Amino acid sequence: MNFGATNSEIEKRIDELVDIIQNEHQKINAIKAADPDKRIIQSSILEEYKVLRDKPIFYDYLASGRGNGVFVELVDGSVKYDLIGAIGVYLLGHSHPLYTRAHLEAATKDVIMCGNLQPYTEAFKTSEAILSAVKGSKLEHFWFAGSGSFANDTALKMVWQKKAPNYKLIAFEKCFAGRSVATQDITANDGYREDMPTKIDVERVPHFDQNDPENSISKTIDALNAVWAKAPGKFCAMMMEVVQGEGGFIYGTKEWYHAVCKWAQEKEIYVWFDEVQTFGRTHKLFAHQMFELGEYADIVTIGKALQGCGVLFSKELSPRPGLIAGTFNGSVAGLNAATKTINFLQDGGFYGDNGRIAAIEKKIIGELNVLKSNSCSKKIGHIGGVGTMLSFEVGDAGGEVSKSFIKALFENGVISFTAGRNPTRIRFLVPVTITDKQIDDIMTIVEKTIHEVVS
Ligand SMILES: Cc1ncc(COP(=O)(O)O)c(C=O)c1O
Structure with a gap:
């Protein structure tokens, strides 16, 4: 990034501070139980916070601000393995040097938030890094948004404007699109929009069926043809999570995706x-x-791990003036971290069949399968997922047992979350900086917890 206030002394001090801060974080390198005195402090803050939010916090969790890779320290002094990372935000883990540097560099600038009307170089550089990763595709433009939901709202407005008045949308069963007024209607779980008026006309079709892979293409295409037959030509787009997150890490085969996307392309919907x-x-x-x-990609929404959110879109989808705007691009530190994150991920040996992400996937799935075939036989069901999005079922994969399991896993030192309903799966969103030894240690805790919770 371009520094704001800068001279050689500031640059030298930033380098020194990155090292000093990193040294402190690196002292956190093993899980640890809570300190009884600090536990009282944490509990009382959480009690008060619960009143302010009018909603309890799912875990007894209040981050201290110290962490190291997969480890996170809480205000109660405990240290845990973080395998959920704020539902996908902490892809690089905690206190990555890139984050520390992004903050310190941003502190040399004259503002905190980067506005749309008066942009900073960080916004330009992040847009450039994102779009250079899709060079050669139709995705030639990028627009920032304040959250994943708002990125989806923005994308919806773009496809609506181009296809007006054909506003119907195709989405997928079990999908999650966010919680804004628009995206709550797209999200499949109707429990998330109790007593809300319905605003968006959405038809949902089945995603890939992991229990019936052979018939998955025909099941989805038949459903697509059926919804089309009800309102031919009235649709604007087909919106798909390539891997369904909230749905339970459901993903398809290359053939399934191609058949489904080809169908949309032939129908001339985005x-x-x-x-x-x-x-x-x-x-x-x-x-x-x-x-x-x-x-096939006409429009793509991103967020979370980027440390910012936004929409990539084709020239054809360029909105007319007035349709999209907004105050913020993001914080200067967030945008600085976003550019650095993209560069780090692309240059760090993470991608491809032999990349670190594929190796993490293989090791975690392999170790879960070992548990399933040995000490945890009949206690672990489906094991799956892709990359750093991994999931498995415990017991009867019901909501009760899955919730009990993740609560016990938390007490034993590993933070996870659930995904999906019928079945409910245990969801890991693993940081790319995790080591093989840490995975081994986590699996020992998973095994112990399964025996404690699943009869
Ligand atoms: C696939 C998907 N889309 C949209 C969203 C909404 O993002 P946000 O919570 O940042 O609004 C999420 C969040 O979990 C998501 O997983």
Whole structure:
């Protein structure tokens, strides 16, 4: 990034501070139980915070601000393995040197937030880095948004404007698109929009069926043809999570994606990939690239691991003046970290069949399978996922047992979350900086917890 206030002394001090701060974080390198005195402090803050939010916090969790890779320290003094990373935000883990540097460099600038009307070089550089990763595709433009949901709102407005008055949208069963007024209607779980008026006309079709792979193409295409037959020509786009996050890490075969995207292309509706959760996490920077779907992508939304959010879109989808705007591009530190994250991920040996992400996937899935075949037989069900999005089922894969399991896993030192309903899966969003030894240690805790919770 370009420094704001700068001279050689400031640059030298930033280098020194990065080292000093990193040294402190690196002292956190093993899980640890809470300190009883600090536990009281944490509990009382959480009690008060619960009142302010009018909603309890799922875990007894209040981050201290110290962490190291997969380790996070809480205010109660405990240290845990963080395998959920704020549902996908901490792809590089905690206190990555890149984050420390991004903050310190941003501190030399004259503002905190980067505005749309008066942009900073960070916004330009992040846009450039994102778009150079999809060079040669139709995605030639990028627009920032304040959240994944708002990126999706923006994308929806773009496809609506181009296809007006054909506003119907195709989405997928079990999909999650966010919680804005628009995206709550796209999200499949109707429990998330109780007593809300319905605003968006959405038809949902089945995603890939992991229990019936052979018939998956025909099941989806038949469903697509059926919704089309109800309202031919009335649709604007097909919106797809390449790997369904909230749905339970459901993903298809290359053949399934190609058949489904081809169908949309033939019907002349836009293909929209929601990569808010998948960005950075599969065997390529974008999950749609992993399945070679670049030729179909008209519009792609990203967020979370980027440390910013936004929409990549084709020239054809350029909105007319007035449709999209907004105050912020993001914080200067966030945008600085976003550019650095893209460069780090692309240059760090993470992607491809022999990249670190594929190796992490293989090791975690392999170790879960060993547990399933040995000490945890009949206690672990489906094991799957892709890249750093991995999941498995425990017991009968019901909501109760899965929730009990993740709560016990938390107490034993590993933070995870659930995904999906019927079945509910245990969801890991693993940081790319995890080591093999840490995975071994985590699996020992998983095994112990399964025996504690699943009878
Ligand atoms: C696939 C997908 N789309 C959209 C969103 C919404 O993003 P945000 O929570 O940043 O609004 C999420 C968040 O979990 C997501 O996983």
